[in-house]
Amino acid sequence: MCAWRSLKFSSTLVLTTLLLLLCGSGAAHCSVVHNSTDRRALLDFKEAITVDPTGVLRSWNDSIHHCMWPGVNCSRRHPGRVTVLDLDDMSLAGP
Known part of the structure; x- marks a missing residue:
């Protein structure tokens, strides 16, 4: 045994x-490790931002997983899936 x-x-x-x-x-x-749909949506959002005075979105790139980007929270149950986007008080602006 x-x-x-x-x-x-x-x-x-x-x-x-x-x-x-x-x-x-x-x-x-x-898909557990990487969710390209959520990552692509975040990068599309980033491209629409015209004002980023603190440069918080500069780290939104391929150097780290999108779940590690500032303001992005991902699901523990479904890794790689974004559940919360918290960018309050970052003075971002865009259409």
Whole structure:
């Protein structure tokens, strides 16, 4: 029984590691890690901003995941999905 649990745990660990490696390399579609629809919508929003006096949106780029951008909060249940956009008091303006 103990050997079976060890084998099951090892198999799960190997599969998880492979999935993470594939997602990180871009070889597999990993919606859990990256949601391109929400990211694209945020970048479209950023392009419409004409006044950003504090430069808060400068960090909205490919250097970090969109869930780490200032003012962006993502779901824990559905990683990569934006749930809150809180840009109050940042003096942003645009159409």
